Amino acid sequence: MSEEHLLKTSPILQGLRALNGWRQKVIDGLHEMAALTADLGLLPSGTMLQLETLAYETEQDSLRIALVGEFSRGKTELINALFFADMGARLLPSSPGQTTMCPVEIRGAPQGRPGLQLLPIASRSLDVSIEKLKRAGSAWTRLPLVLEEKNERCQALAHLTETLCVAIEDARRIGLCPPLNRTPKDRERTICPSCGLGKVLIPRWRHALLYLTHPMLDAGLTVLDTPGLNAIGAEPELTFGMLADADAIIFVLGADTGVTQSDLTIWEQYLMRNAHQKQIVLLNKIDTLWDELRDWSGVVAEIEQQVDKTAERLRIPREQVIPVSGQKGLIARIRQDQKLLERSGMAALERSIAEVLLPARRAAIQARCRVLVERAVVDQKNLLQEQMNRITAQIESVRSLKDRTAEKVLELVAQHQRLLQSFEQDRHAFEGKKAAFRQAVEECLLVPLAPASFDLVISNAKAEMLSVWTTAGIVERFRLFFAEVIAHFDKAQQGAQQVSALVAGEYQVLQSRYRLPALRTVPYAIMPRRTELMDMAENYERFGMKLEIAVNTQSAVVRKAFLTVASRTRDFVVETRREAETWVDEIMAVMNQQLQVFHDNAEEELNALQSIAQTVGNIDTRIQQLRQSLQIVQEQMARLDHYSAPLLHLLREALSTAP
Known part of the structure; x- marks a missing residue:
């Protein structure tokens, strides 16, 4: 094979x-929908840009799977077996005595060029996130990677296991050792076997990016291999960012150890409460329970008992726990031994990923795209239907003119002239009020969400956080920080309601007077964003309560934890402010469009009546023109149906019908 x-x-x-x-x-x-929306010209240009942006984001989308577990649970070997067995040997170092010492992101290679990028551990002293450092090429050590040459490949990837021997004070400075007042008495005089008294071994690298040319990665897979509990606790961005952003978590336990206290700590602190993620629990190394001197049915019964205990301890459904042997699975894949593959449990794990995680990713893409597409389609259909209704009414109106006298036609012309004159006066007055609208938007809605205000909140909270040395104090400072942020949101929400009432009130006067269409822009609702912020606050406060267990509340880690939380919260506020500005621009654009459409229609009707007044013979010509206009709108409706129906089907179809 x-x-x-x-x-x-x-x-x-x-x-x-x-x-x-x-x-x-x-x-x-x-x-196609973006191009059609631009061609029809019925909606503001922002809608077309939103559709194009959504297409780009969907194109960049990937399935992000993170493997989490304590040291020596076999995570790296599982990655080798699950995704890279086709290479005929181990890709990542996972032999006895070798283990990856830093988080490793495995991605598809840009332009098909494999490579390895390593971020030195000293970067922990910088108040800069790993995500920002990814854009700073000079911060990384870059190594070429020749996948075809096994020795060169192994030599390059062996860097992932490297450590440094440093003074314990240096390790404490970058948050990798507990402060002295929290160090157990028997460990105050730490001795590194390699380097001597007062020395400790720490990872050489803080983070690694591994770019490979591989069909699975090219098909949209990103894998995150994490070290054990200490690394998760000591790197807040890993906890609050990378693991939180993963689409799925594979939690790896050891069949030979069961659920240890450190395993339970990882599960309860970082994994179990994220309802947006799919999670699979692996009971790895079941081959340690295989015994050639025992009946196989007895071995199976013991493994099943371990599965039951694991599910009970983690309080999850039994079917969420899969017993596997990553090492035997890798051998089975390489040797093409189907019987060993099934026995290792890897086949069942592969099926679970394919049947659970991949459909969940598709459902997430559906949910993200469906709202905007459905709104764009419905809004355009409503506008086209209004045009058809208006043209049909005009046809009937013009037909009735055949039975009227020339005097009645002249009277209609005068009525339309007065209507247009009145409309222009009202429109001019409405335009004069737009400056007041913009001022209200700035004061009531945008000022409470100004980034500068949040920078001040973050700066004050950071200063107070550094003086806190108790878990209760950390939790209280997290709570106060989010209380201030939520207060800004509440003020912005009140402002949004004031702006909505102000704009809608002015527009409704014109709407009732000239029978304009209702505003079809979905009103901006800041409440869902506030709810999402409350969820963030709850999660981060919970992490703050657990921080003492993970990192002993040392100042370097507390600072980094808070800065990570604050940075993500600020990004959330900036995104909310941007959405609010987009909402205001969309409302203004829609109102302008509705006013212009009324003006154009009224002017067209006036020109038509004036033409009819000149000669009754023009009535038949006008009816023909209106029929042609109706046909054009009907064709536009048909085009909209033609292009939107397949897309809506893709975004609405049940997962069971997926290819």
Whole structure:
């Protein structure tokens, strides 16, 4: 069996390719919908830009899977077996005595060029997030990677296991050792076996980016390999950022150890409460329970008992726990031993990923795209239907003119002239009030969400956080920080309501006087964003309560934890402010469009009546023109149905019908 055949039989790769094919159809549909929206010209240009942006984001989307667990649970070997067995050997170092010492992100290689980027551990002393450092090329050590040469490949990837021997004071400065007043008495005089008294071993690298050319990665998979509990607690961005942003978590336990206290700490602190993630629990190393001198049914019964105990301890459904042997699974894949593959549990794990995680990713893409597409389609259909109704009414009105006298036609012309004159006066007055609208938007809605205000809140909270040395104090400072942020949100919400009432009140006067269409822009609701902020606050306060267990509340880690939380909260506020500005611009654009459409229609009707007044013979010509206009609008409606129906089907179809 060739390496190519190994990949072809992988349900994960098959599922990724099916997801990719479906996603590409969605992307194509979004581009077509954006082009049609621009061509029809019924909605503000911002809607077309939103559709194009959504298409780009969907194209950049990937399935992000993070493997989490204590040291020596076999996470790296599982990655080798699950995703890279086709290489015929271990990709990542996972032999006895070798373990990855820093988080490793494995991605597809840009322009097909493999490589390894390593972030030195000294960067922990900087108040800069890893995400920002990813954009600073000079901060990383870059190594070439030749996948075809096994020795060179192994030599390069062995850097992931490197450590440094440093003075314990240096380790404390970057948050990798507890402060002296929290160090157990028996460990105050730390001795590194390699370096001597007062020395400790720490990871050489803080983070690694591994770029590979591989079908699974090219199909949209990103894998995050994490070290054990100490690394998770000591790197707040890993906890609050990377793990929180992962689409799925694979939590790895050892069948030989069961659920240890440190395993339970990881589960309860970082994993169990994230309802947006799919989670699979692996009971790895079941081969340690295999015994050639025992009946196989007895071995199976013991493994099943371990599964039951694990599910009970973690308080999860039993089917969420999968017993596996990553090491035997890798051997089975390389040797093409189907019987050993099933026995290792890897086949069941691959099916679970393909049947649970991939459909969940597709559902997330559906949910993200469906709201905007449905709104764009419904709004355009409503506007086209209004145009058809108006043209049909005009046809009936013009037909009735055949039975009227020329005097009545002249009277209608005069009525339309007075209507247009009145409308222009009211429109001019309305335009004069837009400056007041903008001023109200700035004062009531945008000022409470100004980034500068939040920078001040963050700066004050940071200063207070550094003086706190108790868990209760940390939790209280997190709570006060979010209380201030939520207060700003509440003020912005009141402002949004005031602005909505002000704008709607002025527009409704014109709407009732000239029978304008109702504003079809969905009113901006800041409440869902506030609810999301409350969820963030709850999660981060909970992490603050657990921080003492993970890192002993040392100042370096507390500072980094808070800065990570504050940075993500500030980004959330800036995004909310941007959405509010977009909402205001959209309302203004829609109102301008409705006023212009009324003006154009009224002027067209006046010109038509004036033409009819000149000669009754023009009535038949006008009816023909109106019929042609009606046909154009009907064709536009048909085009909208033609392009929107397949896209809406993709975004609404049940997962069971997925390819």
